Amino acid sequence: MGRVSKKGKKGFRQQGPVIRRGDQVQATTTDQRLLQGGRGSDWLHSDPWRVLRIQAEFVEGFGALAELGPAVSVFGSARTPKDDPMYAQAVALGRRLAESGYATITGGGPGIMEAANKGASEAGGVSVGLGIELPFEDALNKWVSLGINFRYFFVRKVMFLKYAQGFVVMPGGMGTMDELFESLTLVQTQKMTRFPIVLFGSEYWSGLVEWMQQRMLADGYIKETDFELFHVVDDVERAVEIILEDGRNGHTRGA
Template sequence: MTQEQQSAASDDDFSPLGDTYHRGPVILRGQMIPSDNTTANLLKTEQDTDWLHMDPWRVLRIQSEFVDGFGALAELGPAVAIFGSARTPRTEAAYKAARRMGGLIAKKNIAVITGGGPGIMEAANRGAALAGGKSVGLGIELPHEQGLNQWVNLGMSFRYFFVRKTMFVKYSSGVIVCPGGFGTLDEMFELLTLVQTHKVANMPVVLFDKTYWQGLFDWLEGPVKEHGMISSIDPHLVTVTDDPDEAVEIATSAIDGH
């Protein structure tokens, strides 16, 4: 080997930053090399639990919720979601209508999916369960949540709203929205946005109780449209009705016509 070749080889072997340390796919050199190692950290005792509240651990929890949700619902079959207020008393007409709608859907051998709580959700689950159908409740962890209602025969509770919403959209082929508050409006507007922007396949969306929803549509077609914030609402995007039977027929039309 010539002196020039020896010099080149020496340059190739030279590492100006010192040794190389591999931590998984990450390469660390010089001052970046840690004093600990991954296995030792895993086996170490008497360490604090701050890691339980850090974002990387949250990502794993979120992932596990998706895995559990997909696993539980993948073989559910065709389904319709029914949204509505948790505050609706059992004596109200809306409760009785939701119970009827749940029963009619179940008799078509279609699953009913709700948020699993009381009020409208309980009514829809009750109707589906008493009709011998699949009564699904997708609950959410809330400070004052009472848990899933007694009429759910397939239930899950979620930590994260966005995971729960994904399950509603992914496994429902139609939606009925009964009178409700912020939670119901949130679910309705997110779904309409996804349908209108073609992020999901076009699915029938029904709003039950014309009187309740009329003010909202007057506002949308009035100030919101007049300010140029939206175009005219596509009449095919949503149907408003006072008839529980019609609501079910429309909400299940994508399944029946498949």
């Protein structure tokens, strides 16, 4: 999710539709101001107005993506360099998704996100970027053909979930883990219709899966059937086939 901007923290920031540069850059993000505590009753005067901004972000996202069609959300690190083999795999994934009739949705940043958007764009597919206001990322990557910038993480997450018929999760850090476990939790608790979740790169994910088996399952915190919620693969063709199989079996969710 993160990469230190060469422009510096105070050089550039995009907040939804607003661009700030130089001395117009605020010291905190919109999410920080929403979630900060210790303000007494001040929130009574500011938070009702925030609700309107949140509502506007939902309306903007729903309006832009309502006619997107079949799509797959691809998650992974913003720190993955272009010479990393996983970058090439993400490019191939975006390409194969486009060739199979699926739009590719990413966070619109660099690394894995850029690679998947690039593959989709070069194959003539729809390449979606859902950006977020962060102090260390600049703007959507150049391969995004349909982009939306969000102020609030939780609004952005709804868009990732609502308009995808599946997830492919490539190696990444805290943000990638957050996106993975949120999707697993929503499917496990039946808050969301079951759909395919693919973990790409067995070498990377095997340690996590092993820990889940040896600790979470052994201690009774999850069930054996919870391991059926996701697939671990190393092949782009297999990842796409899992998505296609789910669609052929009639499990594809509507928006």
